[in-house]
Amino acid sequence: MIAGTDDAGEVETGRPLEVGEFYELLTERLESAYGRRYPRWVRGEIVKVYEKSHLYVDLADAGSSTASKRPVLAAHCWASQWQGLKRRLAADGVTLEPGRVVNVFGYVDLYAPGGRIGFTVIDVDVAALMGDVARRRAELIARLREEGLLEANRSRPLSPVPLRVGLVASPQSEGYHDFTGQLLGSGLAFQIVVAPVTVQGERAASQVLGALRALDEAALDVIALVRGGGSKGDLAAFDDEALARAIAAARTPVVTGIGHTGDESVADLVAHHHAITPTKLGEELVATVAEWRRRHVVDNARRLDDAAGAIVEEAEAYLGERRRTVIFAVRDRLRAEARHLGRQREWLSLQSGHVLERAAQSLTSARRLLAAYDPARRLAQGWAIVTREDGTVVRARGDVAIDERVRVRVSDGSFAARVLAAGDGEVDGDG
Secondary structure, three states: OOEEOOOOOOEEEOOOOOOOHHHHHHHHHHHHHHHOOEEEEEEEEEEEEEOOOOOEEEOOOOOOOHHHHHOOOEEEOOOHHHHHHHHHHOOOOOOOOOOOOEEEEEEEEEOOOOOOEEEEEEEEHHHHHHHHHHHHHHHHHHHHHHHHOOHHHHOOOOOOOOOOEEEEOOOHHHHHHHHHHHHOOOOOOEEEEEEEOOOOOOOHHHHHHHHHHHHHOOOOEEEEEEEOOOOOOOOOHHHHHHHHHHHHOOOOOOEEEEEEOOOOOOHHHHEEEEEEOOOHHHHHHHHHHHHHHHHHHHHHHHHHHHHHHHHHHHHHHHHHHHHHHHHHHHHHHHHHHHHHHHHHHHHHHHHHHHHHHHHHHHHHHHHHHHOOOOOHHHHOOOOOOEEOOOOOOOEEEHOOOOOOOOEEEOOOOOEEEOOOOOOOOOEEOOO
């Protein structure tokens, strides 16, 4: 029966050890080889991980061929150590998750009340983890390429005027304001439909995925995934396989502006096209619409304006020529008419003289003729003019009747008379 050891380390026999004594002996032996002063690197596959201020992780033998009977090491990292280590992992875009093989640095501890051998983690091989992340990312990209998904969204026709823009972003982020600032400040009629999401953290990938699928049903011209710069861990959501497959399957062209220059996520590779920053993505959309407007609106308007200007110029030249022609024609016509009027005036003046002369001669002849036939002259010669009471001239005996009163005009006056006989009888005068 093994009871204990002497100072030389030899096993001594004797009384049985109490359980506590046995654990003290075991702890002493373990700590002397693998304790706090003798930390070791241990490699294992994460089978379970749990965090609540402290980190608890179960590591299985990564090299074991028997999956059901692999040795498991219960490891933990106390909060005082874990918080700094967690920030360093996040900055490098590394997360501890089941299935990932990890190298941890630490020491053995024995928890006697639970009868468990544990392992206290004081460091993690980030370089190895990043290599594993890079390997997984490369494997994902290879699968997507083999399935033809890297080109799937690029085959979607992008509207030449992508004014209806779906935006997946965090409204509080600089990336959101950088992108929307380009569109809203362009003076173009962009319509932005925003699906607000968290763009980093554990829920980021699922939220971005849900927002993308919702916007894909909204009859938009393009969907933009926007995220400002950050660490690799901050951008990890955009390396998610489900998100990459959703982008490839989207009916709407998906464009990305994620991170800063040099950052390239899996979402960038699957997208219709990607820009190096949110600002650059906004500039590219504005440039696309502005170029279409220049070619189809501004240039056409300019050509129309030039053509209209040429027509107006030609019309003005024609009107000017016609104006000059009309002015010269009117002037020449007025001059011709003035000359004609002058000739007509001279002719009329000459003809009026002739007319007046002939009229004077005719008047003189008429005067002479009238003088020859002037009744007064006849009356002076002893003739008389007999008129009836109604003023009609008596020209024959039959024009009067017996007892009819008449008036007789002689050279020096007139007098009334009455017909006494209708023959050669006398006429009875009344005064």
